[in-house]
Structure formats: structure tokens, C-alpha cells
Amino acid sequence: MRQPIITFFAALLAGFGSMCLGQTYVRVTADESLASIKTIMTEAQRNRIKDRSRSRLAALMDSSGLLLKMETRKLESIGGKEFKLLAITDLASNQTERGLIISSIERRPQEPYYAVLDSDEIVPCLQLMQYARDSLCGTKPSADTEVKFTARDGVCFGAYCRSNRKTWDIYFYKPTHATEYLSDKQLSRLIEVLEEAKKNIGQ
Numbered sequence: 001m002r003q004p005i006i007t008f009f010a011a012l013l014a015g016f017g018s019m020c021l022g023q024t025y026v027r028v029t030a031d032e033s034l035a036s037i038k039t040i041m042t043e044a045q046r047n048r049i050k051d052r053s054r055s056r057l058a059a060l061m062d063s064s065g066l067l068l069k070m071e072t073r074k075l076e077s078i079g080g081k082e083f084k085l086l087a088i089t090d091l092a093s094n095q096t097e098r099g100l101i102i103s104s105i106e107r108r109p110q111e112p113y114y115a116v117l118d119s120d121e122i123v124p125c126l127q128l129m130q131y132a133r134d135s136l137c138g139t140k141p142s143a144d145t146e147v148k149f150t151a152r153d154g155v156c157f158g159a160y161c162r163s164n165r166k167t168w169d170i171y172f173y174k175p176t177h178a179t180e181y182l183s184d185k186q187l188s189r190l191i192e193v194l195e196e197a198k199k200n201i202g203q
Contacts (some may be wrong), residue, residue, distance in 0.1 A: 052150040056117040057099045060088050067091045072101070073200075076193045079180045080105055083193045084133055085200055086116075099202045100194075101170075115155035115174055119201045125149050125157050128195035132159040133187055140166045150161065 010102060020038045035194050059069070069089045076083050082105050089096040100117040134157050136147065148158030154174050161168040173179040182190060 008191060046059050054101075056152075057086060057088060057097050057116045058100075058153060058165060060090075060097050066095060074109060075100075075196055076189055077105055078186050078189050078193070079182060081180065084199075100197045115151075115153070116152050116153040117197075118153075121149075121198050122152045122194055122201060125151070126191065126198060127193050128157055128159075129170075132168065133191065136161070136168050137170075137184070139168075140164055 061070075067090070069091055071089075073085045074082060075085060081102050082102070085098070086101045087096055087098045100122060102115040102117075104114075110170045128147060132147065134159045139161075141161050141163055143163050143198050144161070145163075146158060146160040148156055150156045155172060156174070157172045159168050159170050168180040171179050172182070
């Protein structure tokens, strides 16, 4: 079993000179020395998330001066994106925020994809996807119709169909990235992911 990933975001500026750990997210596992610490998110990336996101998880990740533990567990990969459960604990207060993160599968994508669903956003997103599967797919609307849910982070899940057509486009996207369209099989897998996230987060 892999050791839990422990992430330190403390503002350790004093006395560390050019190391400047407070300006980056770093990942440390139990068998890594200080020399082998790997940066997983730069200050510029953090600022982009802060500018674009109102997510509680994103806000916590942007916090400075805190000792935080971050634990992730992969659930599924769908359409080039990886879905993971995320739990961030403030070790001083023992308070934990949970949610779902969506990221690029590619190791070094040209435009890294990163999106967050807070814990209270998982159920409405799940309800939308179930509604699309059970009540929309196969129907022919009389007008152009779209049903969607937009999370605080900006990631949007939805279904769209033009009038007098039976083919619904099921999708998710962030405004800064291309839309990801889902096949019937991928929609079923996404519903399973959201159901698993709901069960594990306790919503």
C-alpha cells in the first residue's frame, strides 16, 4: 500500500533562502529526503486557480501559513481525464474538506486541466447526469434545450439537444479548455464515479 501523500503548504520563508518552500506546493512521502522533494504546483498555477475558482477546496489549497495533509485516491479515468477523491486536513484544527478533482491524464499536457467539485456539489452533478441518462437521452425536444450544472470552480456538466433531434450531447468542460463529450458508456462510468464519490464523502 502506498504511503499517504502529505503536502506541506507552510510559509517557510525565513531562513530557507532560495528554497522558498512557501511559494510552491511540495509533495513528501515517508521515504523521501528533503533533497528529493518534488514540486507539484507552482505559485503561478496557484494564482491561476485562485483567480478563476471560488471552490472551498481551491481556497484551502491556496492558503499560506498552514500545515496541511492532502490525501487522494483515484476512482476512474474517463475521456482523457482522471477523477480522484481529495481530502485536505488542517493539521492544527483537524478540520477536513473533501471533494473530487479532475485532471489531465497526460504527464506533461500542453494545457494542464485541473477542476474541483466541492463535497456539496457532487450530489447535484450526479442528479444531472442521472436525469440526462434516464429522462433526456432518446427524447426529441420541441425547442433547443440545455440542462447544466456549473460548480464554483467553473467546471460545467450538461446535456444539450437541438430541436427535433434525438441525439443529446452530454458534456463537461472548463471555460479555458475544450469541451469533453461523453458517449453512453462514458456517461454510465461518470455516474458510477459520482456515486462512489458521494458514498465515500458521505453526502
